Amino acid sequence: MNERDIFEIRAIGWIESPLRHRRDAPRQGSEGAPDAWVVVTQAARDCIDGLAVGQEIVLVTWLHEANRDVHIVRPRGNPDAPLTGVFATRSPDRPNPIGLHRVTILALDDDRLHVAPLEAIDGTPVIDIKPILFSGGDA
Numbered sequence: 001m002n003e004r005d006i007f008e009i010r011a012i013g014w015i016e017s018p019l020r021h022r023r024d025a026p027r028q029g030s031e032g033a034p035d036a037w038v039v040v041t042q043a044a045r046d047c048i049d050g051l052a053v054g055q056e057i058v059l060v061t062w063l064h065e066a067n068r069d070v071h072i073v074r075p076r077g078n079p080d081a082p083l084t085g086v087f088a089t090r091s092p093d094r095p096n097p098i099g100l101h102r103v104t105i106l107a108l109d110d111d112r113l114h115v116a117p118l119e120a121i122d123g124t125p126v127i128d129i130k131p132i133l134f135s136g137g138d139a
Contacts, residue, residue: 009062011125012044016112019121022065022092033117038126040111048113048129051105059101060128061120066097099124102132 017036019025025033038059040048051057070093074081086094099120107114113129 009127011041011062011127012047012129013038013040013126015039015061015118015120015122015124015126017118017120017122017124019119022121025119025121030117031119033119035106035114035116036118036120038113038115038129040113040126042111045111048108048111051108051113051129051131053105053107055105056132057103057105057115058130058132059099059103059115059118059120059126060130061099061101062125062127063092063097063099063120064123064125065092065121067093068095068097070094098127 015036016039018034019036070091071086072083073086073089073091073093075084075089075091092099101118101120103115103118105113106116
C-alpha cells in the first residue's frame with residue numbers, strides 16, 4: 001500500500017439508539033427502525049447550523065462492528081440467495097463499512113438531532129451529514 005491508499009476519517013458524532021445489538025437492527029430504516037439521536041461533537045457543532053426540523057438528510061456512518069474481511073455474502077442473509085459481491089448489496093460487512101441512512105429530522109436540541117427512521121445501533125460513529133437536495137437546489 002502507498003500513501004494514497006490509507007487516509008483518516010474523524011467522527012463528527014455518534015448515534016444514541018434503543019438498538020443495542022446488530023441482531024436487533026432492521027436491515028433498512030424503512031423496515032421498522034426506531035427514532036434515534038445523532039449527537040454532534042463540540043468540534044463539529046457549527047456544521048449543523050442551517051439544518052431544520054422536517055428536513056431529510058443522509059447520515060454517513062462508520063459501521064464499527066462490521067467484518068471488513070467479508071467480500072461475498074448471501075443477500076439479506078437468505079441461504080437460498082446466490083453468493084454476491086458486497087458492492088452489489090447493502091451488507092454492513094464490507095472492506096470499508098460506510099453506512100448511508102436517509103432520515104428525517106424530527107427535532108433539534110443544541111448539539112443533537114432527533115431523527116427517524118434509523119437502523120444504526122447505539123454508539124455508531126457518524127462521519128458526515130448531507131442534505132437531500134431536490135432539483136433546482138444549489139446547496
